[in-house]
Amino acid sequence: MRFRQAIVAAMTDEMTADESVIFFGEDVAAAEGPFKTSEGLLDTFGPIRVRDTPISEMAFTGAAVGAAMMGMRPVIEIMFMEFLGVALDALVTEGAKMHYLSNGEYSVPMVVRASCGSGLGFGSQHSQTLENWVAATPGLKVVQPSDAQSAYSLLRASIQDNNPVMFLEPRILYAERGEVDTSLEMELGKARMLQEGSDATVVSLGNMVNVAREAIKESGLSVELIDLATLVPWDRQTVLSSVKKTGRLIVVEESPWSGGWGSEIVSYVASHAFSALKSAPFRITAPDVPVPYSGTLEARYVPTATNVALALKEAVKENKVPQPWWITEGVSK
Amino acid sequence: MSTSLERRNLLKTSESKTDEIACYERMLEIREFERRTNELFAAGEIRGTTHLCVGEEALNLGLATVLNPDDVIAATYRSHGIALAFGLSPRSVMAEIMGKSTGCAGGIGGSMHMCDSSVGVLPTSAIIGGGMPVAAGAALAFQIQKKKNVAVAYFGDAATNIGAFHESMNLAAIWKLPVIFVINNNVYGEYTRIDLSTPIEDLHIRAESYAMPHAKLDGMDIYAVQSGMQEAIDRARRGDGPTLIEAKTYRFSGHSRADQALYRPEGELEMWQKRDPILVTEQALTKKGLLDTAKIEEMKAKAVATVDAAIVQAKSDPEPTAKDMFSHIFTSQKVG
Numbered sequence: 054m055r056f057r058q059a060i061v062a063a064m065t066d067e068m069t070a071d072e073s074v075i076f077f078g079e080d081v082a083a084a085e086g087p088f089k090t091s092e093g094l095l096d097t098f099g100p101i102r103v104r105d106t107p108i109s110e111m112a113f114t115g116a117a118v119g120a121a122m123m124g125m126r127p128v129i130e131i132m133f134m135e136f137l138g139v140a141l142d143a144l145v146t147e148g149a150k151m152h153y154l155s156n157g158e159y160s161v162p163m164v165v166r167a168s169c170g171s172g173l174g175f176g177s178q179h180s181q182t183l184e185n186w187v188a189a190t191p192g193l194k195v196v197q198p199s200d201a202q203s204a205y206s207l208l209r210a211s212i213q214d215n216n217p218v219m220f221l222e223p224r225i226l227y228a229e230r231g232e233v234d235t236s237l238e239m240e241l242g243k244a245r246m247l248q249e250g251s252d253a254t255v256v257s258l259g260n261m262v263n264v265a266r267e268a269i270k271e272s273g274l275s276v277e278l279i280d281l282a283t284l285v286p287w288d289r290q291t292v293l294s295s296v297k298k299t300g301r302l303i304v305v306e307e308s309p310w311s312g313g314w315g316s317e318i319v320s321y322v323a324s325h326a327f328s329a330l331k332s333a334p335f336r337i338t339a340p341d342v343p344v345p346y347s348g349t350l351e352a353r354y355v356p357t358a359t360n361v362a363l364a365l366k367e368a369v370k371e372n373k374v375p376q377p378w379w380i381t382e383g384v385s386k
Numbered sequence: 387m388s389t390s391l392e393r394r395n396l397l398k399t400s401e402s403k404t405d406e407i408a409c410y411e412r413m414l415e416i417r418e419f420e421r422r423t424n425e426l427f428a429a430g431e432i433r434g435t436t437h438l439c440v441g442e443e444a445l446n447l448g449l450a451t452v453l454n455p456d457d458v459i460a461a462t463y464r465s466h467g468i469a470l471a472f473g474l475s476p477r478s479v480m481a482e483i484m485g486k487s488t489g490c491a492g493g494i495g496g497s498m499h500m501c502d503s504s505v506g507v508l509p510t511s512a513i514i515g516g517g518m519p520v521a522a523g524a525a526l527a528f529q530i531q532k533k534k535n536v537a538v539a540y541f542g543d544a545a546t547n548i549g550a551f552h553e554s555m556n557l558a559a560i561w562k563l564p565v566i567f568v569i570n571n572n573v574y575g576e577y578t579r580i581d582l583s584t585p586i587e588d589l590h591i592r593a594e595s596y597a598m599p600h601a602k603l604d605g606m607d608i609y610a611v612q613s614g615m616q617e618a619i620d621r622a623r624r625g626d627g628p629t630l631i632e633a634k635t636y637r638f639s640g641h642s643r644a645d646q647a648l649y650r651p652e653g654e655l656e657m658w659q660k661r662d663p664i665l666v667t668e669q670a671l672t673k674k675g676l677l678d679t680a681k682i683e684e685m686k687a688k689a690v691a692t693v694d695a696a697i698v699q700a701k702s703d704p705e706p707t708a709k710d711m712f713s714h715i716f717t718s719q720k721v722g
Contacts, residue, residue: 075530101530107560112553115519116526119460119537122508122722123527139549147516154509155501156492157714159722191715215720 057227059201060090060166062235063208064128068098071126074212077104077113078130078166087132088168088227110136114165115143121163121217122151128212131167133179134221141186148217149192162215164208169197170260170307171344171355172225180344180351182259182307184314187219188285194241195285197221199262201231203282206239214241223260244288246295250275252369253301256292256318258284261356265305268361274369284314289321296326301368302334305361310338310377332372337364340379353378387475390505394473397451404451407676409608410667412450413443414689416467417664419476420639422693423466423483423497427643431701432483436497439467441606441638444663445570446471448611448633452619453538458506458524460517461540463498464570465510468540473505476696477703486703493706494714503722515550517541518567522554525565525628536564536622544575546589555630559596564622566615567593567630570605572637577649590632598630605633606661609670636661 054062068074080087082095082105095103106113110131117127131137137144144165151161171180187195196211196218198204204222211218218241239245244256247266254277257265262280269276277295281287296302302322304315315336322334337356345351364375379385388396397412399405420438427436439446442464450471453459461468469479474490482489483497491501491509498512508524511517521539528535545551546569558565569589573580581587593600599621603614611633618629636658640647647655659665671677 104561107553107556109553109557111550112519112522112557115516115550115554116523116557119508119520119523119525120527120530121523122520123458123524123531124720124722125527125530127523142513142516142550143519146513147511147520151509152717153714154491154495154499155503155714156490156494157717157721158501158503159509160717160720162720194716215718216716 054201054230054233055227056201056204056229056231057088057090059205059233060208060222061092061094062233063205064091064094065097066235067209067212068094068102073124074126074128075102075120076128077106079106079108079132081105081130086130088224090130090227110140111143114140115147117163117165118143118148118151118161121161122159126162126212128164128166131165133175134167134169134183135178135181137165137167137186144217144219145187145190145193149190152216153192160215161217164211164218164220166220166222168224169221170223170225171351172260174346174348174351176346177343182221184221184258184284185308185312188314192217193285194218194283195221196241196283197223197259198282199223199259199280200226201229201233202237203239203245203280205233205235206237207241207282210239210241221259225260239282241283242286242288243283244291245280245282246291247278247280250277251299252276253303253365254279254292254295254299255303255305256281257305258314259307261305261307264356264358265361267358268365271358271362272365274365276365287318292318292322293326296322297329300329300331302330303365303368304336305356306336306338307355308338310341313338332368333374335368335374337361338377340377340385390473390475390502391455393475394450394455394505397447404612406671409447409451410671410677411685411689412471413447413664413667414685415476415692416443416446416470418689418693419466419470419479422697424639426697433485434496435642436483437464437642438639439464441636441658441663442467442570442572444608444667445605445611445633445635448608448615449538449540449568452612452615453506453536455505457536457538458508458521459538459540460508460521460524461510462517462542463510463512464542465498465500468510469500469502469507472502472507474500474502474507476693477699480696480700481703484700485705486700487706487710488700488703492710494710514545515541515548518550518554521565522558522563525558525563526561528564529561534623536566536619538566538568540568540570542575543569543571543573543580543589544583546592547584555593555596555598555628558628559598562625562627564625565628566618566622567628569630569632570635571632572635574637574641576641577645579649588632590630593630598628600630600632602632602634605635606663607666608663
């Protein structure tokens with residue numbers, strides 16, 4: 054099934070299993086979602102549990118917090134991750150704090166689904182991944198699937214979780230097809246070891262997992278590929294043992310060069326597996342620019358399989374840290 | 387030691403009838419609590435900040451008596467009076483302000499963050515507008531669960547200028563949620579008089595934009611609060627949707643501990659002090675023959691002793707441990 058259908062399937066199965074699961078957002082009910090991620094939900098579960106909201110992210114994100122505290126399991130949809138900007142208070146400052154500030158008396162089992170990422174020509178304000186907005190918020194889990202299977206299994210796990218979960222869906226993957234085993238459970242906080250290898254470890258997230266997979270193939274090297282899947286809390290153990298085995302770490306991420314989540318991974322590994330490292334760990338990222346619109350430029354913005362493959366070869370064969378393309382090409386510092 | 391729920395129930399003689407003397411007694415307790423809190427801050431015995439609710443006791447008690455303990459309120463950082471009125475003990479509130487482990491949030495929250503699920507006090511928010519969508523969401527849960535409970539969003543006058551106010555009002559109106567938005571119009575938003583930040587005097591008329599019933603009431607008079615709120619609560623419980631209530635009060639203190647409120651027009655505070663909610667209640671109860679001078683003095687002395695005992699206790703209460711800091715980040719269980 055397609056990635057977007059895996060989302061629908063996970064929603065359907067959770068709403069069937071637990072009637073406290075409710076779903077609301079902009080155009081998610083009657084219109085079945087602008088990306089068709091809620092096809093059939095209104096018909097199946099009715100207008101009490103599946104609702105269209107006004108264009109009011111602040112109100113409906115906060116309402117999810119309040120409903121969750123009173124025993125519901127709300128799932129809400131933020132159409133484009135950027136729209137969460139006007140509702141950050143509700144999620145980060147209210148939702149993620151309620152359990153802590155109530156000394157454990159209230160819990161907030163809610164999921165904020167949001168489409169994210171570049172590649173479809175939506176321009177600067179509709180194309181960022183923005184994990185870094187939410188990743189440094191204790192009390193909030195952050196999840197990002199990379200294929201239809203993980204979209205299904207991780208969304209179910211997120212809805213069943215008793216904490217607020219930010220569930221980021223790479224928009225470019227909605228139409229992609231993949232096998233989905235609906236009996237396969239995935240645990241939040243557990244990375245996926247997608248392929249084993251001996252030359253290096255690549256850690257990635259979201260659609261960059263697919264780019265990395267292609268790059269590894271192109272490079273002809275034996276590389277271990279880890280899909281982090283959950284960014285908060287991230288699976289330190291799996292990453293650390295892999296790097297201890299391969300001796301090299303390369304993080305491939307769609308976020309900008311500065312302030313991205315990959316810095317956290319590199320920093321932890323450098324501190325805790327230093328003696329196992331054969332060469333310096335590094336990140337392959339987007340440049341420090343807003344996402345450009347032009348198709349030519351947007352294709353350069355995001356790490357490509359070819360770029361990543363070249364970097365892998367340099368790292369493994371020459372023990373080098375490759376410079377980002379914008380430096381080697383002299384277009385920026 | 388009585389529980390928060392028992393202390394809440396002390397305010398009632400029966401399900402529908404308020405114990406007027408108990409309410410007056412609780413108002414005295416809040417007034418004395420805030421006086422001592424102010425002193426403790428000035429003496430450097432409490433850290434951080436504090437926002438006193440002196441002058442708002444009638445509104446606090448009015449809300450605590452018209453709501454049931456299984457209704458919920460999403461209130462603000464001006465939280466001590468709401469917490470005490472809704473049933474929290476002076477010790478648990480003072481211990482919270484002092485950051486002690488016996489505080490209502492285990493010393494994790496501080497002055498701005500009161501909470502007690504047993505009497506429906508959601509964690510009070512230190513963000514202007516933060517509680518309004520949350521209250522709407524709690525009301526949504528009640529509606530879906532077919533419960534008769536209501537949620538109250540309680541906030542200051544200046545919060546009517548923030549986006550969350552308008553978004554929450556609109557959402558509550560189209561979904562007919564059992565929520566009552568209560569503006570505590572105490573005339574000042576932080577250091578700014580409301581007429582300098584807002585082009586209208588009666589803030590409740592903003593409900594017109596959302597086709598929502600609205601009313602104003604005298605927030606210095608507990609009886610006016612009770613009767614004004616009752617209609618809104620009945621409407622919500624009937625399933626007829628939200629109401630916006632504007633309670634006219636006055637903030638007798640500055641915004642927070644650092645603020646001496648030197649910006650007040652001359653004579654304004656004195657004018658409002660004639661409408662001091664404690665004075666208004668005293669006069670009403672005396673007229674009814676329920677109070678006299680001797681009884682008033684006796685009750686005031688009792689409030690002094692109660693609060694003093696709470697402070698002594700809170701001071702000697704234990705500090706939270708480092709482990710407590712890590713206790714409630716994530717949960718494996720659904721609670722609430």
